[in-house]
Amino acid sequence: MADHPTAEAPPLLEMRGMGKVFPGVVALRDVGLRLDAGECLALCGENGAGKSTLIKLLAGAHRADAGEILIDGQRVYITTPHEAQELGIAVIHQELNLVPGLSARENISLGRERTRFGFPDHRREARDAARLFERLGLDIDPESPCRELSVAQQQGVEIARALAVEARVIVMDEPSATLSGPETRRLFEIVRELTASGLGVIYISHRIEEIFAIAARVQVLRDGRHVTTEPTSRVSRQALIELMVGRPLATEFPSRQASRRAERLRVEGLRRGDAVRGVSFRVHAGEVLGFAGLVGAGRTETMRLVFGADRPDSGNVYVDGRPCRISSPRAAIREGIGLLTEDRKAQGLVLGHSAIENFALPNLDRLSRGPFVDRTRERERYARHADALSIRGGGPDAPVSTLSGGNQQKVVLAKWLERDSRIVIFDEPTRGIDVAVKFEIYQLINRLAAQGKAVIVVSSELPELIGMCDRIVVMHAGEVRGEIEDARAATQAQILGMVVGEAS
Amino acid sequence: MRRLLADYGMLLVLALLCALFSVLTLKRRQPQGEEAGAEIAREVDRRFDPSALVVAVATERPPSRETVETVARILREKGFSRVRTVTGTPRDLRLALDQARREGERPVAFALASDVVDWRVWEILPEKYPDLAETPRVVAEAEYRPDFLKPSNLLAVVDRIVVIAIIAIGMTMVIVTAGIDLSVGSLIALSGVIGTLIMKQLGGLSAPAWTVAVGFLAGTLACGALGAFAGVLVARFRVAPFITTLALMMVARGLAFLITGGFSIYQVPKALPWLGQGRTLGVPHTVILLVGLYAVAHVFMSRTRLGRYIYAVGGNEEAARLSGVPVPFVLIFVYALSGLAAGVGGCIQASQLNTGTPNVGLMYEMYVIAAVVVGGTSLSGGSGRILGTLIGAFIISVIQNGMNLLGIESYTQNVVLGLVILGAVLLDRVRRTSRLTGGPAES
Incomplete structure (x- = not known):
């Protein structure tokens, strides 16, 4: 036929x-x-x-x-x-x-x-x-x-x-x-x-x-x-x-010991328009605090207020128990706060500029001698972080726009690691990032906490929050809806219920 | 090397333009006056014995006479005792030759100024004075030289551009922050007018030199203050730079006319031209100022913290702000600096013209922006080089100067300049897109 x-x-x-x-x-x-x-x-x-x-x-x-x-x-x-x-x-x-x-x-x-x-x-x-x-x-x-x-x-x-x-x-x-x-x-x-x-x-x-x-x-x-x-x-x-x-992976989330110490950051009654309506929380040294919630729940907006990127209508921020007036990101950085923004390309990086220039930007006061940038020192410091974080592709002088998403995120990380911030806020740190780099970022978060830094992680991925955090704050419609004291014992269903706005 | 080409590819364009205009303005040139005289004297000295009788011939025209007088002077210094000069007509020459024959003398050589070479008398010489038929005639050789490369012309190229180039320093910084400053042309006038007005008040024509410094300082600072005001509007109130500086452009021009009543100020101290027209060791003061300012600006933009901040604000203002860059301060700084640079430009302009005039600097903002753009700075901000701007300014000046030398009128010049600016922008686009598609873009 x-x-x-x-x-x-x-x-x-x-x-x-x-x-x-x-x-x-x-x-x-x-x-x-x-x-x-x-x-x-x-x-x-x-x-x-x-x-x-x-x-x-x-x-x-x-x-x-x-x-x-x-x-x-x-x-x-x-x-x-x-x-x-x-x-x-x-x-x-x-x-x-x-x-x-x-x-x-x-x-x-x-x-x-x-x-x-x-x-x-x-x-x-x-x-x-x-x-x-x-x-x-x-x-x-x-x-x-x-x-x-x-x-x-x-x-x-x-x-x-x-x-x-x-x-x-x-x-x-x-x-x-x-x-x-x-x-x-x-x-x-x-x-x-x-x-x-x-x-x-x-x-x-x-x-x-x-x-x-x-x-x-x-x-x-x-x-x-x-x-x-x-x-x-x-x-x-x-x-x-x-x-x-391409290789066997032991676990998805690295394990770590919780070691909660003194209170590092306290936020009271933070308010801005309809987006943030009276948010209070505290983070301790050596602790990883998660923020769960829907897109638009006000998590990113809250972090921007803490970091001074936007001005709050009211509310107080205390660092190490001391009241702080954080009027700009510059002031926040001086207080030892670092923010890895949700949107790397629009807010985290100057895409057309080199990795090294991006890395140096928040650190120029320390990498300068008088008004002049100490280019040797800048290069040394960057090389150290690039090595530790294994930043691949491009080289220090190539525009960061040529790097992959994961490597771009590592450049942003290097900025704040060099700054040695005492409070580090990660807003969606693993969005658009592949599994291997995710694991590296989790390890890094653990290391920061172990060094006694206060870490805040905003994430839309519940397994990530449960796997990484000590406590989880759940936000809904600009308010704190509840708090989970022991994140390891929480279930996705439990958090989800709070996320979508059911009473806990 | 590749980096250099990428950053300063325009340098190549500038070199090519210079070469082009050198070839196009190549002219046969007969040396005149002292220069010709010196050359002839050198030649005579080389070929003849000092005891020989040399007859130097010229017309009554001053450059011609100057030639033979120089020949006679130099030859006497070299030990030629018997040099005779004849200035006048062919008849005077014949009379002189007749007299020499009567005295039993025979000239060994003639030294000729350029305008006596064509005298018919040289053709009839063998008939009337057969003994002189073979006597060599020494003239200054004609040479080929490009008008463009004459030192006086090269200085004119610099002089023409110095005001624009200095203002372009500030403009480069403003444009690197993704802004624009349209007010600089008007600030030139305002600065000059304020400065000269103060000089006039402090004594006018008979005022001492220090009043010039005071006037310049006041004019420059006033412009700096207006620039800072623009910066505050842009940084604090988020008014678009284009509109802010467009308004200030009108305000500044209006003020310049208001405070002078529309007239130029001529009652200025004698020291006023020192900056714009004066020289030290043959180098114009404007050139010294230009080189100095560019050196400082280059180091500032490429090596200092504030320079980095300026690039960062232009590259991504939000990312810069979130990295702790004091964005408002940076913006106010660059607009203030642009105002100061325009103020300095105004002082130079007033000094070059030896007067303060409210209508100078018209359209200069456009030339300044053109210099910056041709120099490779992107209007979208974040990138650009100070030295690129200097090259851009020179490209514009060289094109204008070259076309002037070639006798091309100003309408055509405008068309050509416009096309050059378009070309520069296109080149920038092409370079940019090739860079963007050059590498893998995985997300």
Whole structure:
């Protein structure tokens, strides 16, 4: 017989032997990928493993040096983002791509406005948008400007836009990184809805538990190579981490001895507008205090007040029992407080400047002789930290924008380690950072606590808080909702209940 | 070396421009006056014995006479006892030759000024004076020299740009913080007017030299204060730098006209031109000031803590603030400094013109910004080099000067300058994008 009606249908998307070389680096070497219709494939690997590069080839952001892409078994050529869109490929990036001033409806129809007698047909656009939101189970007013929407809602708008252009493959690049627990669960429902209606979803995430919750198969990349692709049912959590890191990993969180000493920082009745409504807490020397809560619960805002980045309406801050008026970050740094911001690129680093310049910035008073920067000393000090933290890539004089996320975070860390701050605040320290570097950062937090520093960790990852902290403060809607005295004994369910606002 | 090229690639452009204008302004040049005389005397001394009779010929025109007088003077110093000079017409020459023949003398050589070379009399010489047919005629050789490289022209290049270049120091710092200062052109006028007005009050034409210093200081400080005011508006009240300095540009220009009633101030001390026109050991004082200020500014921006802060504020203001950089202070500082630099520029301008005028410095802010941008400083802030700005200023000055020498009128000059600025910005963009896509960008 000439044809084979029983033969398997070709996969929705297939990438074969993809290769990409950047000057000096082979980013991708002979990597394949297969995605069936109605399937959710998790793509994971450490930073620099090649995930983003692979996706950029698919999205037309970069051109491949080798390999071919097939859709429904047909070879296609993708050279521009526009061509990728035409072929039904939509990528939802971590940094969302909406015009903040336009409404949800306008963003969805941007670039392909519906017209009626030559005029924009707003009513039809609104109807379409509402239908999409309904299908995704999202409660969004199509006419509200995107800047007023929450991150989760904005993500919903992006997904709706992908559906509006009839995308068949949706790539989500760390979609849950900025979402809270319930929002993430909502996202999973959307992904299930998408796969149920026959779309293929490629889901990129650093969060192991999500991969098991959402994906049927998981593909692991390491150092630009394909390591394995397995059904998630056949691989354990531990095994997956080891596959990503490429070596056996003893534990996810390093153990440590709690050694609580004198009170180091006390905050009383801190208030700013609606975001922070009378927050009080204390941290002791040698203690790690966690902050749990939804995005928008006021955790970051509270930390910014403590650090002097914003001005409180009222409230007092005591360092070592002494009342302090912290009017600026400069004053906070003088009091021995360091803040690793949630958003590295916008707030933590001067991206165009070198690693060494970024490192020296808060430390110039100590690295200078008179008004002059002591460049030898600066170099020595940086080299010491770069060595201890094993900062890789680029070298001290390369712009930090060329470093990977994990290494950028290490440069920020080096800034505050050199400062020898007595109170160190970590705001989402492991967001967008791969497993191996996460472990290093956990070790570092422990070491800081052991040295008698007071450490505050704000995190949206509950396992991280439970695994790392001595105590956990739970915030909700700008207020402290409760406190867990012994974090090790807490369960995720217990914290979650408080996080979403149920009385404890 | 590659770093140097990346930072100062514009240096190459400047060198190429200089070479280009040198070639284009290459001219055949006949030495004149003393210079020609000295050359002729050297030649005669080399070829002939001091006992020989030398006849130096010139017309009555001063440079021509100067030539033969120099020839005669130098030759006498060298021991030539029998030098005769003939100044006048071909007839005077014939009379002189006739007289020599009567006296039984025979010239061994003629020394000719450049304008007697073409006399017809030399053609008929062999007929009338056969014995003189073979007598050598010494003239100063014509040479090829580019007008552009004449020392006087090179000084003009510097002189033309010194005000803009000094103000560009402050502007570079402002632009590195991602700001802009449009008020500098008006501050030039205000500084000069305030300074000369004080000199006038302190005695005017007969005032002693120290009044100049007092006037300059007052003018400069006033501009610095206005700059600091702009800085406060930008840093504390978050008014956009463009609007702030645009308003100050109008205020400063208006003030300059108000306090002078619209007239120039001529009642100034005799010491006023010392700064703008004076020289020490042949070096103009403006050049000394320029070099000194750039050296200090370069060290300041590349080596000091405050310099680092300035770059950090421009690169990412929020990250800088959260790293403990005193952002408001840095902003106020750079705008105050820009005002001070404009004040110094105004003093130089007043000194060069020997008067205080309320309408000088029009459009100078644009030239200053152009110098900074051509010098490789990005308008989006965070990067730029002080020495790059100096090169940028020179590129603009060289282009203007070269076109002047070539006789290109000012309309065309503006078109060319505009295109050069566009080219510089494009070059910056290309360099930037190639750097951004040059490496792997994994997230």
